[in-house]
Amino acid sequence: MSEQNLVVVGASLAGLRAAEAARKAGFTGSVTLVGAEEHLPYDRPPLSKAYLDPAPTPPDTTFRAREVFDDAGIDLHLGTVATRLDPGEKVIHTSHGSLPYDIAVIATGSSARMLPGTAAMSGVLTLRTLDDAVTVRTALDNRARTVVVGAGFIGSEVASGARKRGLDVTVVEALPVPLVRAIGTDMGRACADLHRRNGVDLRCGVGVEKVLGNGHVEAVQLSDGSTLEADLVVVGVGADPATEWLATSGITLDRGVVCDETMATSLPGVYAAGDVARWHNPLFDAFMRLEHWTSAAEQGALAVRNALDPQAAKPYSTVPYFWSDWYDTRIQFVGVPEADEIRTVTGHLDDGQFVALYRRGDRVVGALALDHQTHIMKYRALIAKSASWEQALDYARTRQHKDAALDAGR
Incomplete structure (x- = not known):
């Protein structure tokens, strides 16, 4: 590939995956990863989960040692805040100077209110x-x-x-x-x-x-x-996409950085990924901005691959997925919550262990599971296939029969 400058702004999960994906794709130009925090890129979900557990030592949430970045030829600019993007000059201005770019990925995430x-x-x-x-x-x-x-x-x-x-x-x-x-x-x-x-x-x-x-x-x-x-x-009252530094760039902003289905923004050579991106999800034919680990990781990698080869760009189509740990309960949700009907198909609400399905029209669009980890990914696959409501209910009935047989055999 030609010698170009790739600048990734935002050194959390989406930005990290973008920088690494560029090298995996064979990109030989410069790769610069800009992060506002002094810390090496780290995993955020454990911060409110395992990190707060009363263990003697909290877990290490760092993704990679600095040597890994050095070996991959990824230039880290930590403790560096992006202040302005100039698409005319193709320069990203920061608190520590200016960075020219040929390709840029915006992954600045969101700011808690x-x-x-x-x-x-x-x-x-x-x-x-x-x-x-x-x-x-x-x-x-x-x-x-x-x-x-x-x-x-x-x-x-x-x-x-x-x-x-x-x-x-x-x-x-x-x-x-x-x-x-x-x-x-x-x-x-x-x-x-x-x-x-x-x-x-x-x-x-x-x-x-x-x-x-x-x-x-x-x-x-x-x-x-x-x-x-x-x-x-x-x-914990929500977060806003970190787009203030883009106000004078001319990029299209609307509750995030607006992207098409390939994660491309309105500016040539500029893509976005993670919490800051509001992109068109073709699976639901809707614009979405997700604050989820899975989508951030996937978007970061795909955005840079599409940026490096726009002629072969692929859409990012996904079933949203998130999880949360409360006390001794694992909560998992796939899909979207806007529904005409929500029906419990496994367990009971009063027990705190159940699976509920979300229907919109004749299609299953979501599933919520409390302490049924083995169920949720099957429903995610059904939603990804645009399965009908009856198909989802058929699977739920089949699953109930299998679970009953297992219980009877114990």
Whole structure:
């Protein structure tokens, strides 16, 4: 391949996979990987899961040793913030100088939302980075009085980490039912029951009025007039795509960097991947922006391959997949939650162990499993094949018969 400059902005999973895929594809030009954090690229999902477990030593989440990057000829620019993209000059400006590019992959991810007026208050933080995780873990080790704002997946995993230490924890959720947008009302109630069964004080339909403290958090005042004493407040109220640095670039932005089905942006030679990308998913004929490990990894690798050979570009078509660990329960979801019907096909909601299917029209479009890890990937395959609702129900019935036979033989 011709000697060109590839610049990947964002040194998390999508960016790492893009840089590595370029070398695997035989790209011999320069590869520069720009990361805002000082740390080597690391895995984020464990930060709110295994990293918060009360083990003596947290797991090492680093993806690769520095020598691996050196051996692959990947030039790391860590602690370097991208500030502007100039498509006319084909230059990416950063806090440490300018980088010319022939091909660029934008993988800057997303930024967690904070509560207004808390930026300068210690003890109030999101859980997005390794430094965040270190701070949260230390606070939990010190038996901090913990309040979690937002009963989504990150917040719920933090609550789980606190309860594993026997700590009291209150989870505050503004919506009447958690996770409505992600999995639907009835399934959200079932997940809420997991908190209550594990001793969490879950307060739904109430917001945060004010965070109180003199330099360090001391309490959280809620919209119902109650006040919660706190040494640690972890905010898990969503994230926004990190696109501010692209505002003057002319690139099309709409709730993320807009991409076609090949992950190409509106700028020649510029592709995007991971949390920051909002791309057209041909399987559902819809634009999506996913904050999922699997899609970030896949998009990063495909984006750079398409960038290197646009004439042979392939679309990125996927069934979204994510998982979360709460207490002793593995929650897995595949597909999309917008549905005409949600039906439990295995187990029972009250037991906290079940599989539910999501129907839109005559097609199965989603599946949620709590502690049924062996089921979920089959449903993902059915969704990928655009299987009908009846085909999914037939599989569910077959699976039930097999499971019953296994139970009878024990």
